[in-house]
Amino acid sequence: MTGSASTGAVEVGSPAPDFTLKNQHGQDVTLSQLRGRNVVVLFYPFAFSGICTGELCEIRDNLSAFNDADAEVLAISCDPMFSLRAWSDQDGYTFSLLSDFWPHGEVARAYGIFQEGPGAAARGTYVIDREGVVRWKIENGLGDARELNGYLQALQSLG
Template identity: 60%
Template sequence: MAIEPGTKAPDFRLRNQHGQTLTLADHRGGKNVVLLFYPFAFSGVCTGELCALRDALPSFVNDDVQLLAVSCDSPFTLRVFSEQEGFEYPLLSDFWPHGEVSRAYGVFDEEKGCAVRGTFIIDREGVIRWTVVNGLPDARDLNDYVTALRAL
């Protein structure tokens, strides 16, 4: 079960598609974070969701907000995916220990070995303020994220 709004967001250390280590704490006190978990790079629904974010990037990467997208794919896979689709935001690898961060947020599907579609809006103090979790085949509505960010 996904962690609920009002809960302190678990910190993490993950490598992005360029091999750099990022933490959630890097943004504490500075920016709100849209933390988006997705199942697999290159899959149809995931590619569609991440491209929609790319196309609306100013709403999700700006002076107030940072988008962080997490999957259990390897950093090497994420680099090729990012280059192919022109993503200019961090794709974080929860590859090893496999799914550790996805489990901490309650969005890891043990049977499939990947994250489900979970999104967490985290405020500058590191508290989860809004969340939505969809099953593997169900895309999320980006307008919901924008509405949740405006409420902060």
């Protein structure tokens, strides 16, 4: 992670903590370099798990709605990049799967959703506007799936 990031929960109306992580192809993705576009930062606990696969397949199947909102999807877990590549290849994810593997969970900690026990991020979704400000969020526990319509509506409200 680069830049300064506060610890604790991220609040609506506050700047999103910046980060640089590697995607499933080994390329660096930096949140602040996406300014000028809306961004959906989506934390999930584990690649290849049932609920996570369901959530990311739903995003994959509705990616045009994110494109229509000029939104970049960044899905983040603490899994290693190579696992994310295998999962992406298997399920056809064309959006970025980012590895928060090392330092383990550093970005999830900056967003206040890292779970020490399982060593994974909880299910946090943050809709970030073109200026880098968090405009909507939902934070669910490890086993609680999110509703896609919630963040699609939040994106539509950004215009």
